[in-house]
Amino acid sequence: MKTDKLFYRIFLNQPGLLAELLPGIPPDCQFDYSAPVIKEQEFRHDGILTPLGKDPNLPLVFLEAQMQPDTDFYGRYFAETYLYLKQYKIIRPWRGLLILKSRGHDLGSEIPYQFQLDNQVQRLYLQDLLHQNRLSPNLALLQLIILPKTKTIQAAQNLLESSKGQPEFRQKLDLVEAILVNKFPNLSLEEILKMLNLKTADITQTRFYRDVFQLGIQEGEQKGRQEGKQEGRHEGIQEGEQKGRQEGRQEGEANLIIRLLNRRLGVVTPNQENQIRSLSLPGLEALGEALLDFTNPTDIDTWLNTHRKLNPQIPDTFPENDS
Numbered sequence: 001m002k003t004d005k006l007f008y009r010i011f012l013n014q015p016g017l018l019a020e021l022l023p024g025i026p027p028d029c030q031f032d033y034s035a036p037v038i039k040e041q042e043f044r045h046d047g048i049l050t051p052l053g054k055d056p057n058l059p060l061v062f063l064e065a066q067m068q069p070d071t072d073f074y075g076r077y078f079a080e081t082y083l084y085l086k087q088y089k090i091i092r093p094w095r096g097l098l099i100l101k102s103r104g105h106d107l108g109s110e111i112p113y114q115f116q117l118d119n120q121v122q123r124l125y126l127q128d129l130l131h132q133n134r135l136s137p138n139l140a141l142l143q144l145i146i147l148p149k150t151k152t153i154q155a156a157q158n159l160l161e162s163s164k165g166q167p168e169f170r171q172k173l174d175l176v177e178a179i180l181v182n183k184f185p186n187l188s189l190e191e192i193l194k195m196l197n198l199k200t201a202d203i204t205q206t207r208f209y210r211d212v213f214q215l216g217i218q219e220g221e222q223k224g225r226q227e228g229k230q231e232g233r234h235e236g237i238q239e240g241e242q243k244g245r246q247e248g249r250q251e252g253e254a255n256l257i258i259r260l261l262n263r264r265l266g267v268v269t270p271n272q273e274n275q276i277r278s279l280s281l282p283g284l285e286a287l288g289e290a291l292l293d294f295t296n297p298t299d300i301d302t303w304l305n306t307h308r309k310l311n312p313q314i315p316d317t318f319p320e321n322d323s
Contacts, residue, residue, distance in 0.1 A: 067100075250281050
């Protein structure tokens with residue numbers, strides 16, 4: 001599921017990547033991303049990209065990421081696809097995009113689906129990107145996922161250095177951070193900063209580092225000073241950094257969920273936003289999966305109320321934001 005969310009975030013933030021991988025899709029075409037459940041069999045797609053424009057000839061895109069061998073993969077993928085087309089009475093064309101790790105993985109027989117695989121479905125094997133040097137920035141981003149850890153940091157630096165202006169730099173940095181957090185789960189924020197060899201002035205422009213890294217150090221130093229001993233100060237910094245990392249990941253997950261809800265259902269109310277930000281990481285992950293089935297703004301309140309009943313320690317009311 002973590003891998004699915006990572007690809008979800010990449011395609012949401014880099015719409016040009018879809019056009020690059022699927023010939024015929026305009027680079028400026030925007031999509032809404034969802035992961036619907038097929039009711040009859042309880043199949044769940046990794047993601048469906050629906051064109052937001054009015055052109056009926058633009059295809060619906062069924063995106064699936066598969067990083068492990070699975071002999072049922074092709075059968076399940078096409079079953080999910082055609083059940084969705086039937087259940088939701090789709091009348092527009094469709095395309096498939098499969099992000100696969102290796103050509104060597106057994107994903108089941110291709111023979112029953114050969115026509116679709118040759119004409120409607122594009123397969124990208126991440127290991128094919130390993131030894132390619134002249135990649136577009138979009139494909140270089142995907143290459144980070146599969147590169148050996150010893151080469152990942154240098155590749156990430158090269159990718160960030162190719163940015164044209166601060167807005168593009170911050171967008172790439174946000175995605176690079178997401179990839180590195182998944183790839184190096186034991187790294188501290190300070191270690192990531194040093195390994196990327198970024199200037200403090202650059203890195204602190206991102207919300208991630210401004211809210212997490214600085215907060216962790218400040219809380220750690222404050223606790224250390226209060227304890228009045230060097231040992232206590234050292235422990236305080238470590239505790240502060242750990243707390244900062246936890247809070248930063250939690251805030252990042254909340255920001256992503258709020259953004260998705262705004263795109264799917266309209267503006268999230270201040271009270272709903274406060275309740276979402278109060279959720280624990282497991283709660284945010286549960287909401288992240290549930291929101292893909294939301295069809296009405298009231299679904300947000302229904303889910304939050306149900307979650308609050310199951311977790312009575314959560315307060316019933318939340319103050320409105322002043323901003």
